Amino acid sequence: MSIIKDIVITPVAFHDMPLLNSVGVHEPFALRSIIEVITTSTQYGLGESYGDSAHLLRLQKAADKLTGLSVYDTNAIYRICVESLAGDDASTSGGDGMAGMVTTASVADKVFSPFEVACLDIQGKLAGVPVSELLGGRVRDSVQYSAYLFYKWAKHPDQPEDDEYGEALDPAGIVKQARKIIDEYGFKAIKLKGGVFPPAQEVEAVKALHATFPGVPLRLDPNATWTVETSKWVANELQGIVEYLEDPAPEIEGMAAVAKEASQMPLATNMAVVAFSHLPPSIAQNAVQVILSDHHFWGGLRKSQTLAAICAIWGIRLSMHSNSHLGISLAAMTHLASATPNLDYACDTHWPWKRSDEDVVVDGALKWVDGGVVVPTAPGLGVELDRKKLERLHRQYLDCGITKRDDTTYMRKFRPEFSPHIPRW
Ligand SMILES: O=C([O-])C(=O)C[C@H](O)[C@@H](O)C(=O)[O-]
């Protein structure tokens, strides 16, 4: 019943908006891979991961070797993922859907993650319990997410019409975007993706958010585009205004240097500490006070809980990182956060930036209430595949011609002089 008979990996593409970041701008489509693990009793489990071609090849190579294993034997599944990467050129590890912003995560953990999620989905279905129970049980019935704001263009320059969010290139535009997102979802925390404009402009936008939404926890994430000096200046400007500064400066050493002098400002990361091997040097230097976990690159849901346990021991707080994603990932993120007591910051999600009619799961299982997602209680992840929708998004993948996320090349189509070097300011 629990033996893996087959694994089907389907690349999909869904519409994305022209969101600006430190490495460029989002293309008209975001890519994901949808993983179906099928057992000998035709039970299926779902996983979701990056959709870049290099990652798809790695997933397929591992999948080919996983048949015949039990869905309970995730240690063996991990070992085979590691073995399947033998001879893989780690220098191509950027081919994963993170546009070069996260480059030192473990490739094996990224490959293993969607298989583990799919196996937990099956385990939950076989036991008749939600994945949150396999992870220790819910400590919260709803998981809070933050309003994830982006500077953005009104439309992709090569597309005909403005999107529903319109332009946001100054503080007023950011505040307007925040209002729209909060009106729709009820978010109770706000994150601004920075690293787009000189820091003083981004500080001004955060101050405008603070004035408009007093008391709402704020965060600013420039993706390591600032020097240590600039980071200290921003930390001083935003003291008492943001709950943390995310990846102001590059690398563990840069973060440690900022932390040393701006000791009142918690520093968060999803760039400097992205694998277990980064924890000892980071802890030794007290480089970061908050880690944004992400089960897609920390090796699945259980390893994310191992990270949470380490963080609890060392007094590091936990938040959650996201990339553009669909409903399977949202369900997995929600189960994980619901069953991880110290993951108590509102998690990041790119959810508002996708069209509501574009997903691969059957509508209705994931309910947004007051800025949070109600934890599904049906067995497994609690989401089912909608095969018609999957087929549609797969066709979109084939038609769009994008095979790897590349925000920088897309930006240079319109701004040839653009350079993603860091630190920039
Ligand atoms: O917190 C982060 O660094 C991210 O969410 C990285 C993402 O790739 C984000 O910058 C984006 O989607 O442009």
Ligand SMILES: [Mg+2]
């Ligand atoms: Mg970040």
